[in-house]
Amino acid sequence: EDQVTQSPEALRLQEGESSSLNCSYTVSGLRGLFWYRQDPGKGPEFLFTLYSAGEEKEKERLKATLTKKESFLHITAPKPEDSATYLCAVQAQGGSEKLVFGKGTKLTVNP
Amino acid sequence: SAVISQKPSRDICQRGTSLTIQCQVDSQVTMMFWYRQQPGQSLTLIATANQGSEATYESGFVIDKFPISRPNLTFSTLTVSNMSPEDSSIYLCSVDRGVGEKLFFGSGTQLSVL
Numbered sequence: 001e002d003q004v005t006q007s008p009e010a011l012r013l014q015e016g017e018s019s020s021l022n023c024s025y026t027v028s029g030l031r032g033l034f035w036y037r038q039d040p041g042k043g044p045e046f047l048f049t050l051y052s053a054g055e056e057k058e059k060e061r062l063k064a065t066l067t068k069k070e071s072f073l074h075i076t077a078p079k080p081e082d083s084a085t086y087l088c089a090v091q092a093q094g095g096s097e098k099l100v101f102g103k104g105t106k107l108t109v110n111p
Numbered sequence: 112s113a114v115i116s117q118k119p120s121r122d123i124c125q126r127g128t129s130l131t132i133q134c135q136v137d138s139q140v141t142m143m144f145w146y147r148q149q150p151g152q153s154l155t156l157i158a159t160a161n162q163g164s165e166a167t168y169e170s171g172f173v174i175d176k177f178p179i180s181r182p183n184l185t186f187s188t189l190t191v192s193n194m195s196p197e198d199s200s201i202y203l204c205s206v207d208r209g210v211g212e213k214l215f216f217g218s219g220t221q222l223s224v225l
Contacts, residue, residue, distance in 0.1 A: 043203050043205070043218050044214075049213055
């Protein structure tokens, strides 16, 4: 069964304090790994897609990386507006459009 | 990107009643997806809705409990039937707009069942 585990569950940072969020996955052939940001009371907002080990994507202060077993979301010099829950999801090969999500990491950045 | 309007945004319902959630997309899409997000849990796919065919339900979800309609390429509804407190959750509609960008979500419906 495809599984996604995110750690830590919650992370508090000071503004400017860089860190990383982890997403470990077990999937029967990876078709894609996805990162989302979710603000309270809103639906998840798409951030990145990664397809193969070694791939990296960047957007502003965020950089996502992928290995064969896990993905990291690196946050460089975060700002309070980066506070949100970050979700990781995987899609397995085989034709299904289903995404399997982790429970997320709730990030709080204090000014 | 896609603009997805979901209604209602929240509701409080009595046990045993049903609630229909509407999802409107600003452009035509082939597949629409309904997810559930229970407190402290992962987003879980309920079903995939294709226009002109029966929805495909994931394990643990059945049509009698979560009937879905997909009358055209821009609209879908999800009904939560015979509700119990265990159905209290956020229900999210989403669409897939193509390669490289995966799943755009509506803002969700926060459902509380008393």
